[in-house]
Amino acid sequence: MRRILQFASFLSLFFVGFLALNYFVFYGMAFLLGMSQNIIFYILMFTAAASYPVATLIEKTVSNNLTRIFYAAASAWMGISFYLLFFLVIYGILSFFVKIPHETAGIIIGILTLALSIYSIVNSLLLNTKEINIHITGLNEDLKVVQLSDIHIGSIRNSGYMEKIVAETNKLKPDIVLITGDMVDGSARLHTHTFKSINDLDAPVFFVTGNHDFYEGLDEVFRVLKDIKIKILCDEMVECCGLQIVGVNYSFKKDHLKKVLSQLDINNEKPSVLLYHLPRGLKTANEAGVDLQLSGHTHKGQMFPFNFLVKLMFPYVKGIYEYNGAQLKTYLYVSPGTGTWGPPMRLGSKCEITLINLRSGVQG
Structure with missing residues (x-):
């Protein structure tokens, strides 16, 4: 009610x-x-x-x-x-x-x-691929990671769009697929069959919630994804392909990220990737020993001139950022989103599948 x-x-x-x-x-x-x-x-x-x-x-x-x-x-x-x-x-x-x-x-x-x-x-309507290279200390071998974010499956983008994303992602031959929130749009009732194409991804898939997943109702989102080949990370850490993958749920609370990370046993000697929908908390991630944070949410403003308004709320709007801590350099990549919210329009931004080549060796 x-x-x-x-x-x-x-x-x-x-x-x-x-x-x-x-x-x-x-x-x-x-x-x-x-x-x-x-x-x-x-x-x-x-x-x-x-x-x-x-x-x-x-x-x-x-x-x-x-x-x-x-x-x-x-x-x-x-x-x-x-x-x-x-x-x-x-x-x-x-x-x-x-x-x-x-x-x-x-x-x-x-x-x-x-x-x-x-x-x-x-x-x-165009789905673009962006490729970046990031060096992470402690990585045993090079990894290909695909980041998807803000897909917004709903009334406008549904099963057909999900199938297109899966097909384009598989062409990149990733080792891991990471989805950083807003899988759903919240505009229409959800059905499991809409997401079934995710099962065709040729790599392990990990997902953390975003604000639209929260608006839709997490119970409903988890219900439709229950039988899908996807690991939902709820304020927890798992290991895959030599990476510590940390997933933190979306939350309104400003101290949520710091609180969750402080409770997780992140090994600073091992490479780690943080999935967090909001492009905030880079210093907090660095202090927790995280090598790479992946976020979304901003859509890069989606439509000009909203990118200027988004910049006022989020200093990290789109692309790669660095934070040099006392003992560690932490990277942040902010995806402009793989879908759209509201108007099915993009001006000054693109729908993106991000291919992140994680390189072993010294950070640079």
């Missing part, structure tokens, strides 16, 4: 905010294009604002091909409306210095928004 109330509260607050955004966008475009604000104007505006909350509720109760198309369209409208807002704001600023006829400005904004939206949607 509590989760239902939380979900209803979120949708209500989202609708109010999205209604305000849609009013600004509809009003701005109607003003520029000389359209009247009649009853049709308000019906269209209200329908656009309500589309995502309504689609979400429908997907949570009954999901089929039609409802998934509706949900995808509603999600895409979120991204489109933000692009419209972005260009309207830019036009508002430029209008103080350059006089552009209203109708001309409206047409230009419409064309730019359409072009960016098409590009962003197509870009989000």
